[in-house]
Amino acid sequence: MVLDKYSILKDELLKCIDLIASIEGIPGYPSEELREKIQNNVFNLVVLGQFKRGKTTLINALLGSEILPTAVIPLTSIATILKYGEELKINVFFNDGRVTEIIPEDLREYVTEKGNPKNEKDVFEVVITYPSPYLKDGVRLIDTPGVGSVFEHNTDVAYQYLPKSDAALFLLSVDQPVSKAEMDFLKDVREYSNKIFFLHNKADYVDKEDLKESILFSKKVLEEIMNSEVKIFPLSAKLALDGKLDGKPELLKKSFLLEFESILNTFLMEEKGKVLLLSVSNTLLRYLSHALFELGLEMKSLTIPVEELKTKIEIFEKKKKEVMREKQDFDILLDGEVDRLVKKGLDEDLEDFKKETAEVLSTGLEKFYKENKSMSSKELNVALERYVMDEVKNACNNWWAKEDGKLASAFEAICSRFITKINETVDSLFKFSSELFAIPFEEFKAEELWTVKQTFYYKFKEEPVMLEVLSKFLTLSLPKFVGDKIILKKMKEYLHEMIDTQSGRVRFDFAERLDKSKLDFRWEMYERIEATIKGISSAIDKGLNQKSEGKKAVEERKKVLLENEKRMNEVKERLIQLQQRVSL
Numbered sequence: 063m064v065l066d067k068y069s070i071l072k073d074e075l076l077k078c079i080d081l082i083a084s085i086e087g088i089p090g091y092p093s094e095e096l097r098e099k100i101q102n103n104v105f106n107l108v109v110l111g112q113f114k115r116g117k118t119t120l121i122n123a124l125l126g127s128e129i130l131p132t133a134v135i136p137l138t139s140i141a142t143i144l145k146y147g148e149e150l151k152i153n154v155f156f157n158d159g160r161v162t163e164i165i166p167e168d169l170r171e172y173v174t175e176k177g178n179p180k181n182e183k184d185v186f187e188v189v190i191t192y193p194s195p196y197l198k199d200g201v202r203l204i205d206t207p208g209v210g211s212v213f214e215h216n217t218d219v220a221y222q223y224l225p226k227s228d229a230a231l232f233l234l235s236v237d238q239p240v241s242k243a244e245m246d247f248l249k250d251v252r253e254y255s256n257k258i259f260f261l262h263n264k265a266d267y268v269d270k271e272d273l274k275e276s277i278l279f280s281k282k283v284l285e286e287i288m289n290s291e292v293k294i295f296p297l298s299a300k301l302a303l304d305g306k307l308d309g310k311p312e313l314l315k316k317s318f319l320l321e322f323e324s325i326l327n328t329f330l331m332e333e334k335g336k337v338l339l340l341s342v343s344n345t346l347l348r349y350l351s352h353a354l355f356e357l358g359l360e361m362k363s364l365t366i367p368v369e370e371l372k373t374k375i376e377i378f379e380k381k382k383k384e385v386m387r388e389k390q391d392f393d394i395l396l397d398g399e400v401d402r403l404v405k406k407g408l409d410e411d412l413e414d415f416k417k418e419t420a421e422v423l424s425t426g427l428e429k430f431y432k433e434n435k436s437m438s439s440k441e442l443n444v445a446l447e448r449y450v451m452d453e454v455k456n457a458c459n460n461w462w463a464k465e466d467g468k469l470a471s472a473f474e475a476i477c478s479r480f481i482t483k484i485n486e487t488v489d490s491l492f493k494f495s496s497e498l499f500a501i502p503f504e505e506f507k508a509e510e511l512w513t514v515k516q517t518f519y520y521k522f523k524e525e526p527v528m529l530e531v532l533s534k535f536l537t538l539s540l541p542k543f544v545g546d547k548i549i550l551k552k553m554k555e556y557l558h559e560m561i562d563t564q565s566g567r568v569r570f571d572f573a574e575r576l577d578k579s580k581l582d583f584r585w586e587m588y589e590r591i592e593a594t595i596k597g598i599s600s601a602i603d604k605g606l607n608q609k610s611e612g613k614k615a616v617e618e619r620k621k622v623l624l625e626n627e628k629r630m631n632e633v634k635e636r637l638i639q640l641q642q643r644v645s646l
């Protein structure tokens with residue numbers, strides 16, 4: 063399995079992080095953060111498809127345990143996220159922000175259409191931690207309700223998980239030709255998802271020949287929709303699960319799961335694993351090259367005459383001031399860029415969203431009104447209200463999920479540009495010192511990625527769109543004699559008001575978090591420059607101090623420095639080897 067390789071290299075990288083931390087004298091070395099960056103690297107896999115295609119069974123098969131409930135009737139009604147944890151723990155997140163831990167036996171009561179019809183319990187999602195090796199290296203599986211069943215609200219849930227997925231697993235079934243509903247769904251998935259894997263499940267239903275034929279047929283249909291070549295993987299989720307549960311490798315072989323898993327994992331490794339491993343190891347190499355330089359500087363200051371050193375320090379101080387000024391320029395530029403992201407990105411998107419939603423939902427509302435005109439005024443009122451509430455909520459949630467990913471990547475792109483600039487500044491300081499003190503400096507250009515903290519993505523879940531407008535409206539009880547037409551008019555006003563309020567909240571939330579993320583980023587960049595200056599200054603100071611303690615102290619210190627240098631070079635070598643293995 064390719065993710066095994068990822069796992070081994072990841073552990074090696076973690077070891078290097080620890081090794082560097084154990085060597086004296088790397089100021090501002092963020093070992094904790096780098097470790098976290100590696101641990102937080104997740105591969106989100108969303109399992110999608112029409113109802114009853116075997117999505118939930120596939121997840122159980124991947125985990126080798128019947129952890130999620132499956133059935134012959136449309137079942138899953140809530141999205142369930144499975145991630146690694148030392149023990150099995152199930153948390154239910156509600157739309158109003160509550161979180162409850164439940165026992166596995168109660169899962170059905172929350173995630174199935176039967177146990178929780180029309181999501182009457184108002185569940186947002188269920189998060190399960192489970193000690194499966196499959197999840198250990200950061201794979202997260204997301205089970206979604208099947209689309210196209212009579213339970214329409216299930217479809218909307220599936221859409222919310224697409225923008226954040228690294229890969230979508232789209233399940234079809236060999237015994238059913240691709241349906242109209244599936245085609246429509248796929249057209250949407252295509253817009254939201256970066257990578258789609260197609261699976262023809264229930265391969266155990268048919269013989270080899272039929273399987274081939276059915277795959278060929280679907281391939282043609284799918285290629286038309288995707289406008290590109292499509293590969294379809296055969297699968298029997300059921301055999302895979304049985305094979306794993308009963309420890310029967312022959313069943314597992316017949317299930318085709320392993321072939322698919324290996325292709326999927328290769329993709330994840332190539333797309334995400336490699337990027338992370340290279341980025342972190344580059345960062346480490348940069349730190350090492352700086353540390354080695356500082357070490358050389360201390361060595362130098364132990365050897366050259368004090369007077370000469372002092373003159374050089376004065377020159378360095380001037381350069382330092384220059385760098386600090388540059389830093390201030392960065393702050394202003396960063397403010398400007400983030401501001402532009404809010405005004406050009408967020409605000410414009412939000413305006414489009416409001417306009418489009420108002421149009422679509424007004425038409426929808428009229429249609430709904432016409433279809434339900436026979437109801438009594440009171441019933442109609444309630445039904446229309448519910449309609450507006452549900453639709454606005456859905457529209458907002460879907461838009462939010464999409465915009466969230468978009469803003470996060472735009473913000474990350476800004477940050478990455480700034481990191482490059484700041485690293486250049488830091489390097490210029492080293493290069494300057496390198497010439498000044500005549501010590502070699504190995505410049506290490508590293509493309510660094512800045513990833514927004516997890517909370518940036520998930521905060522909204524704890525604070526879902528609250529429909530406070532509704533309660534206000536409910537108190538406005540309309541007089542009985544007021545005609546249905548007035549109800550419709552009022553509802554339209556309500557609709558617009560609702561779209562406005564909700565959009566306002568979403569905007570506030572986004573803008574606030576962007577600002578917070580900007581401050582986090584700025585702080586870290588500031589630290590980086592500070593650490594460089596401090597590192598260089600303190601290396602010189604250390605040398606000077608040792609010198610004042612006499613010859614013996616100087617010789618002792620030289621020994622320590624040589625030992626540290628050796629250790630740094632050893633880790634450096636390990637990192638270079640690791641990078642070669644990543645690229646193989």
Ligand SMILES: Nc1nc2c(ncn2[C@@H]2O[C@H](COP(=O)(O)OP(=O)(O)OP(=O)(O)O)[C@@H](O)[C@H]2O)c(=O)[nH]1
Nearest residue numbers: 113114115116117118119133137138208264299300
């Ligand atoms: N024969 C066979 N049956 C399967 C296979 N995969 C799933 N099933 C059966 O198909 C039925 C539906 O499976 P689920 O995993 O609940 O399907 P789902 O796609 O999650 O369904 P929804 O949650 O309702 O969308 C169950 O009875 C499974 O046992 C398979 O590979 N072969």
Ligand SMILES: [Mg+2]
Nearest residue numbers: 117118137138
């Ligand atoms: Mg299911």
